[in-house]
Amino acid sequence: MNSLDTAYAALADPTRRAILSRLALGQATVGEIAEPFPISGPAISRHLKVLEEARLVTRTRRGQSHVLRLNPEGLRSAQEWLDHYRAFWTGALDRLADHLERNPHKPGKE
């Protein structure tokens, strides 16, 4: 499983996106992250593990507490794949290509 697989899989879960939103406000411990969610600690723990393995967050230990932070690296690479195709679905170039495809000059083979 490559890094994009894990990144997008991680983003597919709304709880994990909410955790990322929380972390965009600033670092937090596991307990602080878990607090607003109606699910068990272990469930949060595994969500965090998924985010960490997807390189979307990093963890540092401070005593018994684990501090989580967003990881710019992983987030950026998740974005790059989509960015690569941005040209195809924004602006005039996209509409032109689409138009040409839908209306071929000659009704040739296809």
Place this chain on the structure above:
Amino acid sequence: MNSLDTAYAALADPTRRAILSRLALGQATVGEIAEPFPISGPAISRHLKVLEEARLVTRTRRGQSHVLRLNPEGLRSAQEWLDHYRAFWTGALDRLADHLERNPHKPGKE
């Protein structure tokens, strides 16, 4: 399941990302899409259904063939969620915030 869930879940699969890459080159029928892949027709059919339900592609029927195209709308909305957080993990603002979090002015409660 909201639209972001399905979009990111769709993007998590490498076969489906490859299909999107193919469609970035231009529209294609199911058969044309399936051709380079070593998996069965039904498997491709279901990948396409997933992409369609995630609004990442659109389908039009032309006789017995189904023609698939990228759907700018869905792709854009998938990108917007990440875009919203871009400021948090790029540039100086990010580094500043991170620095402040790691080095609080006063060693207060926490």
Place this chain on the structure above:
DNA sequence: CTTGAATTTAACTGATAGGTTATTTAACTA
């Protein structure tokens, strides 16, 4: 109206995901 081609649907299988509760690990504190 039968045949053939493009595609989907059905039925099944093995693996993975997300949740639970109970147990364990690790670090702080009296």
Place this chain on the structure above:
DNA sequence: TAGTTAAATAACCTATCAGTTAAATTCAAG
């Protein structure tokens, strides 16, 4: 050394996913 707190791991359950092969659908063409 206990006891307490923060978090992870284990064991388990159910649902969903990605693949398969076989059957059904849909449309075009004789």
